[in-house]
Structure formats: structure tokens, C-alpha cells
Amino acid sequence: MNPIDILVKYWGHTNFRLKQEKIINDILVGKDVLALLPTGGGKSICYQVPTLLKEGICLVISPLISLMDDQVRHLKSKGIKSIAITSDMHYNEIDTALTNCIYGGIKFLYLSPEKLRNKLVQNRIQEMKINMITVDEAHCISEWGHNFRPAYRYISEIRSSIPNTPVLALTATATTEVIHDIQNNLLFKKNNLIRSSFRRDNxxxxxxxxxxxxxxxxxxxxxxxxxxxxxxxxxxxxxxxxxxxxxxxxxxxxxxxxxxxxxxxxxxxxxxxxxxxxxxxxxxxxxxxxxxxxxxxxxxxxxxxxxxxxxxxxxxxxxxxxxxxxxxxNKTDIKKQENLLKLRYPNIKDIIDCYQNIANYLQIAIGDLPEDPIPFDIIDFSNRYKTGVLKTYNILKYLEKEEKLKLSNNINSPSTVMINVSNTELYKFQISNRYYDAFIKLLLRSYSNLFNHHTVINEKQIAKDLKESSIQEVKEVLQRLHRLEIIRYQEQNNLPKIKYLRKRENLSALELSKKKLEERKSYxxxxxxxxxxxxxxxxxxxxxxxxxxFSEETSYKCGVCDVCIGEKRKTTKDQEYDHVSSSIKQITTKDKSSIEGIPTQASNIKKDEVINILNFLSDNDKIDKFDNK
Missing domain, CATH: 3.40.50.300 (P-loop containing nucleotide triphosphate hydrolases)
Incomplete structure (x- = not known):
């Protein structure tokens, strides 16, 4: 089969759009490609078609869960085996998904860049027959891109481990500087930019x-x-x-x-x-x-x-x-953005103090690396340490870029439980701790897969099933089991969460560059x-x-933006003036016309327009003075 055959079979189209065919052909012969296509330019076709023509699996790095879910759903609807590994999956689920990628005929594996640091993922990728690596929203890899995401830098580690696998980087927005950064950070064997015009005539x-x-x-x-x-x-x-x-x-x-x-x-x-x-x-x-x-x-x-x-x-x-x-x-908005920019870059001392205060607030000791995200009440924190919510938020976003910790916006999280010990260890615990035995048995009866991943639970229903327990008592038992490390319990909350990306550092070892901060602010x-x-x-x-x-030099004028429309109107007005003034001068040269008579003699000219032009001509001595009464 050739690319057109695949396109017809799965998408029902007989022709490729824009630069799709050139991109696909380059990938099929093993070239690295940076594809710069406008929004809506059909980027996904560029990696899906060549993958279906080759043996093996395509590794797709994508920044959003919703984006991955949409693509997987779309591919599955066409009978194409695909899977996504997301942040809400736990060890056993990830393990099963990766095993299917090795042995189960999966053609597309979607991952967030953060998952590439997972040792299990790294090891299993080495066992897969990766036929290409696709990096979606590739501008996120560049520190000078408009949506820099540090985790994208991990992709180069995977690339290094499978150097002969072609890379396709996709983006809809990249300046010359970002284009260079993408190809450099993804270790392109040879620079290869294929771009389509960003013109959108409609x-x-x-x-x-x-x-x-x-x-x-x-x-x-x-x-x-x-x-x-x-x-x-x-x-x-x-x-x-x-x-x-x-x-x-x-x-x-x-x-x-x-x-x-x-x-x-x-x-x-x-x-x-x-x-x-x-x-x-x-x-x-x-x-x-x-x-x-x-x-x-x-x-x-x-x-x-x-x-x-x-x-x-x-x-x-x-x-x-x-x-x-x-x-x-308008100009008010510009001033507002300038002020927000200043707030986005607090000084280094404030950042260091905030990092220390967050650790104290969350009770994270030096050297600790909590496995789970921790609920974080940013308002309470800001009030306690007198930081200000916006300033705290901006410091957190800066610390995320420095890969120290990450603020998650996942709120309204339901309560979850996962058993943290083996079946045998749990049984021994129940024998030696009869107080918890009935409670644990109820959990095991009520919820499946507790040994495999975090499972959503309902404390109210558990209290009802226990008959003589209140919701608060159920929560207290769950919290005690959590402290004993028998289970991992996350209580429902409406708070964002902080995930430590590295062990909590001693302030003397905390490397934050003032120069780098100023460079980012200037940029x-x-x-x-x-x-x-x-x-x-x-x-x-x-x-x-x-x-x-975007470095697309052109003499093109769209004719439909506010500037082009304004120019058209001005041109029309100029032409109208020439026509009206010429008509008036011809009429007034022949006889002393009254103003009332001029519009009739000069057809299609409104009286107000005639008066305005008469005033202009009179003021500039083009005609004799006239009485407008």
C-alpha cells in the first residue's frame, strides 16, 4: 500500500492537503521533519499515515490529556489500535498499557512529556519497535516559544536511545529562533523544515x-x-x-x-x-x-x-x-499587560523565600520527594505568609519552569484509596490488628482493583454500610491507615495540588539564576x-x-482586515471628492447656482457632502465665497 491507499482506506480522501504528502514521504525514507502548518492544516495525518504503512508503533508526545483522548477515540473509531498514558493512571494500569504496546498490536502510543521521566516507561520503550517519534505542539520545547514546557526537553533522552528512528515535530506557530531551537533540542540529524503558508484568505x-x-x-x-x-x-x-x-x-x-x-x-x-x-x-x-x-x-x-x-x-x-x-x-490593555509582566517576575529573594515557605506549609522535609500531589490552599498560604495570591501563583509558575515543583489545576477531586501493600502483607496486618479487619474487608468487597490503582470511594456510603459509623469516623480510620502506610488515601477537596518534581532542596543548594530570570523577562x-x-x-x-x-515575506494585502477596509474607504472618499468637486466647479462656472440647485444638477451627490466640499473649495480659493444660509 502507498500513502494515498491509506488515506482512502481510513479517511475516505483521495488527495492530501498543503504539504502533507511531502512530509509523509520524508518520514517514510527516515528523514527528521519539522512541519510548520497553520491551525487546522491537518497535522495529525502527517504521522498517522506513515505509521500505518510501517511495521511498529508511533510514539506521540502531546501536551494535553483531552487532546490525547480525542485522538485515541478518533483512531479507535477507524479500527486502529491506540492507547494514551495519562497522569490519572497508576502503576499497574501503565504497566498493562505498555505491555499491550509491546505485544498487543498497538499502532499509536500517546504520552505527556512528563511521563517520559517514568522509569517503567523508559524501560518499556526500549522493548518496543518504535517506527517514529511525533512531537505535537513542538514549540513547547523552546524556552523562547510562547508556551515553554520544560518537560519537553526530556524527549531528547528518548531520541538518544533510539537514534535511527525519525522524528516529526509539529507546530502551528514558530519564529525563526524557535524553529532553530526545536531542531536543535530534538537532535535532528539534518535540519529539515517543511512549511505551508500561514495565509488565511478567508x-x-x-x-x-x-x-x-x-x-x-x-x-x-x-x-x-x-x-x-x-x-x-x-x-x-x-x-x-x-x-x-x-x-x-x-x-x-x-x-x-x-x-x-x-x-x-x-x-x-x-x-x-x-x-x-x-x-x-x-x-x-x-x-x-x-x-x-x-x-x-x-x-x-x-x-x-x-x-x-x-x-x-x-x-x-x-x-x-x-x-x-x-x-x-486599546492602550489601557497594553498598560495592564505591562503591569502583569512585572508581577510575573518577582525577584530571586522572594522566589527563594516562597519555596521555603511552601515546604514548611506542606511539611516537606529537606531531601523528601512526595510521591503524590499535595492539596494546596493558595489563599490560606498567601494570607499566612503575606505573599499575595497573584505573586504566589507567579512564583509557582516560575518554579515550574525551573522544574522544582508543579501547580496542578485539577480541582474537585473525589476521594480515592489504593492499597499500598501486598495481599499477604495486608492479611498479616488484619490478623494482628483486628480493629481494622471489618473495615478493610468492607473496602475490598465494595471496590475492585484497590491493589492496582487509586479507586474513587464514597465515605458516606461506607459509613452507611458500617451502620454505626459517621462519615467523619470513616475518614479518620482511612487517615490512620494512610499514616500506617497500609493504604494511600486522598480525601476529596476543591483545591489545586502541588507536585514536587525534585527532592526538596536545601536553600544553599537551590540554583536559581538571576541572569536567566532577567533574560526571560526581557524576552x-x-x-x-x-x-x-x-x-x-x-x-x-x-x-x-x-x-x-513568522518570517513569511510578502507584498500580499488581504483586503478584508480593518486596515485594508479603511484604505478602501479612504480611496473611495478621495475618488468621490474628485468627482463632486469637479462637478461643482463645472456647474458654478456656467452660472451662479444656489446650493439647493447643485445636488440636483450634480446627480448622486448629497446636500451635506456638497456643503462640506463647497466650504473646502471656498476656504482654499478654488471658488468664489458663497452664502450657506
Whole structure:
């Protein structure tokens, strides 16, 4: 079979799009490829087709669980064996999944970059016949990319262990600097960039500087009747704007990373099925979205980079029909972003103090590396140590980039239990601790797979089954068993969690570079200046500016952005002026016409326009003075 045969068999298409065929052919002959394709450019086809033509399995590194789940579901619907290993899976589940990848005919294994540090994963990958490595959202590997994710750097370790396996890096946004970084960090044998033009002729990019953004949004939604994405910069704003739209009789919902996975999935599905027209979201929404009928994307705030804006705006007009990307921003927004940038980079002393305070707050000793994420009440912490919530959050994000610890946004987590000892050890414990025997037996009867992974439990139901116990008493028994290390118990909570990525370090050994901090701050500042200039400029086509930013030189003008439309109007006005003034001069040369008579004699000229032009001609001595009364 050849690539077209695979395309027809599984996707029902007879032709490839954009640069897909070139990318596929390069992979099939063993070349490394960096594919730079616009949002909606069909990137997944580029690794799925060659994998199905080759013996072995494709290792796909992807940043989001939802993205992996969508791809696995899509492939399985076509009868293609695929599996994803995610952060909510535990040892035995991962072990089984990896065994299936070796012996079970699995063609695609999806992993987050963090999972590549797992020793079990590393060892099992060596036993697999990997036919290619695919790195999705590859710009995350670059410290200068708009969404740097340190864990992406682990990919080079896997690459080194299987050096003859081709790598396909995929991204929709990368500057020249990031392109170099991607190929360098992924150990490309030879640089090989295949890019498609970022031109989207069907999208009208419009910047609106008006202060009343909500009124502008309402007007847009009334004019453009379609599925809509509205982006905001904060979780609070998603809820506020969604509620505002609902009160104004629009079908809307909000979406952000602080919602539980179940709620996010449900809301995305409803929007995807057009049960909800408008989704108001932070930048947590959109990756992997393939909704063709979105005709409008609105940014209510100034994005921090052109890359982020371009990627999010590109989620409109996927079906090739006329679509709109509105950016509602002004100089006030620029000032706001400048202030936020300062807050994102606290000084080194504050970062070190916060690292120490977090360890004290969570009771983590020097040298400890907790296995499970720990619930973290950021508000209580900030109040106790007088840090400020935003400052604490920004320090945590910095420590994540330094790979010290990671703040998870998974809230509304249900209670879970996993037995932490072998069957034999548990039996011995029950014999010697009769007090816990009945309780443990009830757990084993009520829940399966307790030895294999964390299992969701219901303390209320357990208390009911025990008859004479309260919910609080059940929790206390579970906590005691946890302290005895018989089980691992995580109580339900609505808090984010902190996961230590390295052993808690002594402050004297904590390596944080002031120079590196300043470099990052300076780089982000330069990015902010570029998108600030983008919204202020009125002298160049929006599409042309965006294409130039991504090193795509062109004399192209889209003709449909606010700048191009403004130029058309000005040209039309100039032509109209020439026509009107010429007509007036011809008429007034022949006789002393009254103003009332001129519009009649000069057809298609409104009286107000005639008066304005007469005033101009009179002031510039082009005609005699006239009386406007």
C-alpha cells in the first residue's frame, strides 16, 4: 500500500492537503521533519499515515490529556489500535498499557512529556519497535516559544536511545529562533523544515480600540450568526462574560482550567454539537479543536504574544468560508499587560523565600520527594505568609519552569484509596490488628482493583454500610491507615495540588539564576511590545504583519482586515471628492447656482457632502465665497 491507499482506506480522501504528502514521504525514507502548518492544516495525518504503512508503533508526545483522548477515540473509531498514558493512571494500569504496546498490536502510543521521566516507561520503550517519534505542539520545547514546557526537553533522552528512528515535530506557530531551537533540542540529524503558508484568505483580522467591549461583543454576536469562541485572560472573566451573554439572551457557557475535567469535557461537547452557541474561555481551550463552523473568534483582552493570538484566532473559518477574528484591545490593555509582566517576575529573594515557605506549609522535609500531589490552599498560604495570591501563583509558575515543583489545576477531586501493600502483607496486618479487619474487608468487597490503582470511594456510603459509623469516623480510620502506610488515601477537596518534581532542596543548594530570570523577562517584554505595536498600527495590512512576524515575506494585502477596509474607504472618499468637486466647479462656472440647485444638477451627490466640499473649495480659493444660509 502507498500513502494515498491509506488515506482512502481510513479517511475516505483521495488527495492530501498543503504539504502533507511531502512530509509523509520524508518520514517514510527516515528523514527528521519539522512541519510548520497553520491551525487546522491537518497535522495529525502527517504521522498517522506513515505509521500505518510501517511495521511498529508511533510514539506521540502531546501536551494535553483531552487532546490525547480525542485522538485515541478518533483512531479507535477507524479500527486502529491506540492507547494514551495519562497522569490519572497508576502503576499497574501503565504497566498493562505498555505491555499491550509491546505485544498487543498497538499502532499509536500517546504520552505527556512528563511521563517520559517514568522509569517503567523508559524501560518499556526500549522493548518496543518504535517506527517514529511525533512531537505535537513542538514549540513547547523552546524556552523562547510562547508556551515553554520544560518537560519537553526530556524527549531528547528518548531520541538518544533510539537514534535511527525519525522524528516529526509539529507546530502551528514558530519564529525563526524557535524553529532553530526545536531542531536543535530534538537532535535532528539534518535540519529539515517543511512549511505551508500561514495565509488565511478567508479570515478578516480586525482590531477594535473602543472602550465599551461588551457592547461591541453584543453587536458582533447579533451580526455574525454562527458558533463563536470568546477568549478572556482570566477565569473570573469567563464566568462574568458568559453570565452577561446569557442575561442578554445568548446561548453561552464558560470554560477554564480550574473546572473539573468532567465539566470541561461536557461543555466542550455541548458547544461542539451546537447545543451551546458561544464558549467563553481562557487559553486553556482550543488545542485540538476541529470545529469547522466557527465564524467568529473574539479576544476580549490583549494576548501576551502574537504566537498565542495567531493560534487562537486561527480556530475560526476552518471550513474555508468567510470568518472573523476580532481583537478588542486599546492602550489601557497594553498598560495592564505591562503591569502583569512585572508581577510575573518577582525577584530571586522572594522566589527563594516562597519555596521555603511552601515546604514548611506542606511539611516537606529537606531531601523528601512526595510521591503524590499535595492539596494546596493558595489563599490560606498567601494570607499566612503575606505573599499575595497573584505573586504566589507567579512564583509557582516560575518554579515550574525551573522544574522544582508543579501547580496542578485539577480541582474537585473525589476521594480515592489504593492499597499500598501486598495481599499477604495486608492479611498479616488484619490478623494482628483486628480493629481494622471489618473495615478493610468492607473496602475490598465494595471496590475492585484497590491493589492496582487509586479507586474513587464514597465515605458516606461506607459509613452507611458500617451502620454505626459517621462519615467523619470513616475518614479518620482511612487517615490512620494512610499514616500506617497500609493504604494511600486522598480525601476529596476543591483545591489545586502541588507536585514536587525534585527532592526538596536545601536553600544553599537551590540554583536559581538571576541572569536567566532577567533574560526571560526581557524576552517576554519584547514579545509584548510586538503585539502592542500590532494593535496600534493602522498603516499596514493585519495579515501582512502577522505573516512577516513568522518570517513569511510578502507584498500580499488581504483586503478584508480593518486596515485594508479603511484604505478602501479612504480611496473611495478621495475618488468621490474628485468627482463632486469637479462637478461643482463645472456647474458654478456656467452660472451662479444656489446650493439647493447643485445636488440636483450634480446627480448622486448629497446636500451635506456638497456643503462640506463647497466650504473646502471656498476656504482654499478654488471658488468664489458663497452664502450657506
Amino acid at each position: 479570515i478578516s483580522y480586525i482590531v477594535d480600540n473602543k472602550e465599551n467591549k461588551k457592547l461591541t461583543l453584543i453587536n458582533l454576536l447579533n451580526k455574525i450568526k454562527s458558533s463563536v469562541i470568546v477568549y478572556t485572560s482570566t477565569r473570573k472573566a469567563t464566568k462574568e462574560i458568559a453570565n452577561f451573554l446569557i442575561k442578554n439572551d445568548f446561548s453561552a457557557t464558560c470554560y477554564h482550567g480550574g473546572l473539573s475535567r468532567e465539566i470541561r469535557t461536557e461543555r466542550q461537547k455541548k458547544w461542539g454539537k451546537n447545543q451551546v452557541r458561544i464558549i467563553v474561555a481562557t487559553n486553556a481551550f482550543g488545542m485540538g479543536i476541529h470545529k469547522a463552523d466557527v465564524k467568529l473568534v473574539v479576544h476580549m483582552d490583549l494576548p501576551s504574544t502574537i504566537e498565542a493570538y495567531f493560534q487562537e484566532a486561527g480556530r475560526t473559518g476552518r471550513n474555508g468560508e468567510t470568518a472573523y477574528a476580532f481583537l478588542l484591545a 517576554e517584554s519584547s514579545k509584548l511590545k510586538k503585539i502592542s505595536r500590532y494593535i496600534i498600527r493602522k498603516d499596514s495590512c493585519r495579515s501582512k504583519i502577522l505573516l512577516h512576524y
